[in-house]
Structure formats: C-alpha cells, structure tokens
Amino acid sequence: MENPSTIILVVALLWVSVVAATRTKLQSIENVDGGICKSMLETQGYTCQEHKVTTEDGYIIGLQRIPKGRSGDETPNKKPVLLQHGLLMDASAWLLNPPDQALAFILADNGFDVWLANTRATKSSRGHTSLTPNDPAYWDWSWDELAAYDLPALFKYVNNQTGQNLHYVGHSLGTLTALAAFSQEKLLNLLRSAALLAPIAYLGQMSSLFIRILMDLFLSETQELVEFICKTPGVDCSDLLATITGPNCCLSSASKAALFKNFPQSTATKNMIHLSQMVRMGTLEMYNYGNEDTNMEHYKQPTPPVYNMANIPKDVPLFLSYGGRDALSDVNDVGLLLDNVKDHDKDKLVVEYIEDYAHMDFIMSANANQLVYDPLLAFFKLH
Template sequence: MANSFSILLLVALLCVSAARTKPQSIGNVDGGICKSLVETQGYPCQEHKVTTEDGYILGLQRIPAGKSAGNETAAKLPVLLHHGILMDASAWLLNSPDKALAFILADNGFDVWLANSRGTVSSRGHKTLTPLYPAYWDWSWDQLAAYDLPALFAYVNNQTGQKLHYVGHSLGTLTALAAFSQEKLLNLLRSAALLTPIAYLGQMSSLFIRILMDLFLSEKLKLLGLHEVPNGETQELVEFICKTPGVDCSDLLATITGPNCCLSSASKAALFKNFPQSTATKNMIHLSQMVRMGTLEMYDYGNEDTNMEHYKQPTPPVYNMANIPKDVPLFLSYGGRDALSDVNDVGLLLDNLKDHDKDKLVVEYIEDYAHMDFIMSVNANQLVYDPLLAFFKLH
C-alpha cells in the first residue's frame, strides 16, 4: 500500500509541476546534440532540419563516419534511429562509443541518422505555430507515423540516394509498425530492427504507467489547459526526488520500465540529463486508450460524431499488423522483464506475423532484459547489436 501511495504521489507531483511550467524555448539549440554528445567522443556530426507535411520542423543529427574512418559517405548505407517516448536522439548516445548503438553503427561503416520527435528540444519548430499555442500540441503518435517518419525517410533518402535501414525503440517501433501496416515507407526501406517492439499495450505490467495513464484520461487535465507534458520544471522535480534520502533512481527506473539487468551508473546519469523530453498530452491519452482497451487503433475522440468528422466512421480505424507485407525484413528483440513491452503483448504481435516469410523475420528473446536494457545495457553490444549488425548485412 505504501509503495502504491508513493508512486501515486510522484505522478501527481509530476502532473502539477507540468501544469505550472512555462513552455521551453522554441526551436533547436544549434549543434546541441552534436556538440555535447557526439563530437565530444571524437566523431563527426551534422545538424539537419526536416519539415513535415503538416508544418513541424524536426531536428535530425547525422554521424556520417566512424571515429577513425574517412568522411566519404557515398558507399555507406544509411541507418535511421528513432527513440521512444519522453526521450530524444540522446537515447542512442548514453554509453561509451564501444557500447552505444549509434557509435557502433558508425564504426561499422554505416551512415547514421538520429531522429527527434516533434516537441523534443531539437524539434520544437513549426512553419506557423509555436509551442505556446495549443494547436502545436494537437497530435498523437498517429501523426508521428503519418508525417514525421515519412518526412525523415524521404529526407535521408534524398540526401544519400539510398534506401535505409531503420532502428526503433519503444514508441519508435509502434510508429514504424503502424506505417508498415498501411504499406507506407516500404519503398524507401531496406530493413527494420525493432527493439522492445510495441504494438499492443493491454497487458503492460508497469503499475507506475498504468496509474499515469489513468490520470491522463481525466477530463480535469483538459480544464487545466495542459497540452504539453512534461516540461522543464518536471526534470528539476525528478532530479530533486532522486536526491531525496532513501530514493534510488535506479529503483524508480525499474518501477517504470521493469528491472533492467545491466545499466551502468554513468548511463543512468546521462539519461536523466536529457529525460524527460516533452510530448503532447493527446499522445499520452492515445497510449492510455491502448492500455485500457488493449486495442491498436487511431486516436479515439470519445464520441461517434467527432470520430465521423475525422475518420468518416464512428470508431477509430484499426492498425492491422497482419497487413504488414510478408517480405519486409524485420528484426524484433524483446525482453522477459520488460514492464512496458510485455511478453504477452509481443506475443500478440508475433501471432499477427505468423505468416511472415521465415527468412525475413528474426525474433530475439532476452530473458533478463527489461525496457531500457536494449539501449543502455553494458552488454547490449554483444547480445543485441551484434545480431542486429549481422541482420543488416544480410539486407
């Protein structure tokens, strides 16, 4: 009971803090991720901007070569990496170069591109809106699949003249799967590696997130005018709580994501320097609908008339995972201790892929891995990235 109360109190504090927070500065700080996290490790890095069809301006970092390789990129195959919710491209740079996927890919001869979702520090621009306006935050992961990913894929393809490999983590897998199920992006795709794949969330075991999702469904949040969550002061609150005697942030992370097996103290410190990043309240509500209903559908506006306006049908359209073409090369890696991408939910996804071409589907199960191990574990380079590299080289 005490543990449940403390979690509920923390979530309530996060929500109150976010509601009181002033919006972050608009747009990307020039060279932010490149200068602070890539060039400091001795790698070349470029900052790019990508504009989506609906007007969002996304930050995109490029690592065109490894530390010791030349800067020639013509023969290098591009790889686009996309992070999960409340994170940004720094998610791929939290460990030392021999253990962080972005650097490992660069050192293995790939042209590495790091995406940042709309609303994160690198991607707060828009052609006509600013984050001060509620309209800026009128999106869920539907729009990430419909606009962000197509814009990013097209930009990388235009810059390199090549089809690309894709790596997603958490929400970065959901948006890709949704797009693939509608047969989008496939003309520009070589293969996709999905780490902690999320399609279904109905059996998610994280009590922290279940309570959080229930709170985000509350109509009171709309009355508060809370469109962006979390925000600047929320990070300060998390840091403050982490310094409170008796509070172990590694345990807090385990409470949220599952008991990760192999995170270093340095990677956890790096994580909390860049976490949490902002997302739209509407996005959180959409995810909460998936948790509560166990469905994989577009955003539900809550009444048939509004759904009719948006979808021309009274209920949201379904993303059918069985519609993913059977010859799309897919690498799926998931963990037995993951409290977000639950093994039973992954099982539902795999059921939908049961007719996939056997030589185009690689499924890896790591029993003692939880959600963050796949991007932060000190041994992910051996357990996850070596098989991933072998998969890419086949395609």
C-alpha cells in the same frame, strides 16, 4: 479540458523522483553545451552534421547525422540507418554509453551512415512553419501523426540526401510508429530493413502496475498522485526507473546520469491520452475522440480505424528484440504482435528474446553491444 502539461509532468516526475506543483506545457530541457552534436558526438571524436526536415503538417524536425566513424572511413555509398527514439526522449537516447557500447557509435564505426531523429516538440524539433509551442494547435497530435507525417518526411529526406534506401532502428514508441506505418504499406518503398527494440504494438497487458494506475487515474494533483501510487500495494518507488520500465539488468550509473541530463523531453497530452487508450482498452487503433460524431468528423466512421499488424507485407525484413522483464513492452503483448506476423517470410523475420532484459536495457545496457547489436548488424548486412 485538462492542463496540457499534466501527463507529461506526471511521467517525468515519477521517473526523476522530483515532485513539483506546476510546470509549463513545453518542458525546458536546456543543454548548456550547445546541442547533441557538440555535447555528445564531437566530444567523442565523431563528425556530426545538423539537418532540418519539414513535415507535411508543418513541424520542423531536427536530425543529427554521423557520416563516418572515428576511423574517418570515407567509403562511398555507405548504407544509411535512421534511429528513432522512444517516448519523452530524444536522439541522445542512442548516445548514453561509451562508443563501444552505444548503438549509434557502433553503427558509424561499422561503416553505416547514421541519422538520428528527434520527435516533434523535443529540443531539436521545436520549430513549425506557422505555429509556436505557445499555440494550442501546436500540440494537437498523437503518435498517429508521427506515423503519418514525421516518419515519411524523415525517410524521404534521408533517401534524397544519400540516394539510397535505408535501414531503420526504433525503440519503444519508435517501433509503434513504424509498425503503424508499415501496416498501411507506407515507407516500404524506401526501406531496406527494420530493427525494432522493445517493440510496442499492443499495451493492454502491460505489467507495469505503476503506469496502469497512472493511466486509470489519469488526472490529479501531481504530488498527490505520486504519493498515492507509491503507497499502492505492489508498487515499489525506491527505484522508479525499474518500477516504470521493469528491472533493467545492466545499466551503469554513468548511463543513468547521462539519461537524466536530457530527460524528459516534451510531448503532447493528446499523445499520452492515445497511449492510455491502448493501455486501458487493449486496442491498436487511431486516436479515439470519445464520441461517434467527432470520430465521424475525423474518420468518416463512428470508431477509429484499426492498425492491422497482419497487413504488414510478409517480405519486409524485420528484426525484433524483446525482453522477459520489460514492464512496458510486455511479453504477452509482444506475443500478440508475433502472432500477427506468424506467416511472415521466414528468411525475412528474426525474433530475439532476452530473458533478463527490461525496457531500457535495449539502448543502455552495458552488454547490449554483444546481445543485441551484434545480431542486429549481422541482420542489416544481410539486407
């Protein structure tokens, strides 16, 4: 079987422009300042709480809570908001810009009770009730499990802590897991509304040539693979962030520097294989084990079950914001998603298209506060 760290390493190396021969399966991203609360929230004048949530399959998920804004507003019954980051990132993704530009800060300062999730195996979520990251079984999951176990556990925990249903914000992979759960009518009894930024349901028309080549080749010596892809016609490795995600319009050098302090975070090889199946086959289905017998063992059918986006109830309040330059959440793939929800209740669906935005603009752009977050806040206040 392939080295469990290979795909994590390749993507990480491409992004940060570092070529290395080997790394361990568990990426070691150490924050010398003592974690997200201390290094990224309290330093900006915000109160921060650390919480732990245990999933049904035993993973211990870290949550950071911002219970109030800088004004110290103690308004009772604040509406909770759960923020879920994308692939190879953690909750710091929502805190890369100054308080007037970063969504988590903006939500807190606008009277919301903000909860920041960290996907299993990231620095804040490395615990398990019986396994350690050195156990192969610890890594036996894909985004199927994030939708089936992590999100339900997080929703229930926030609901129990606050006594209220919650708003949800996902970016990239955080939209895919939510959409998958919604299509199975999970989470909906605890949900007020969902905002999906750079939404991913389908990946078959992804325009990032870099990632398409990566998914096709899939395995190789890391250095050779990087060099090979960078020499491919049409691939420009002079700006790897833009090459992978699309030409982001409005990222500051400070926000990029903040990103690379916490990137890449760990994920499972199985998760990357699952995503590569979506890219190569254009499917939106559960993990494919590669042969009918093994699929039968897991699913009692020879092919993986499909996540049908048309099954998302028509009255679920959805806010979708996508970009014209996004090389990962391609406009054509988003079009497939929108076609599946075309019969959604008109007063429950807001679709926002920003022509100049690429994938990272939605969480890092200096003007996202006006273009994305202002309408998002208005949407939340309606629901």
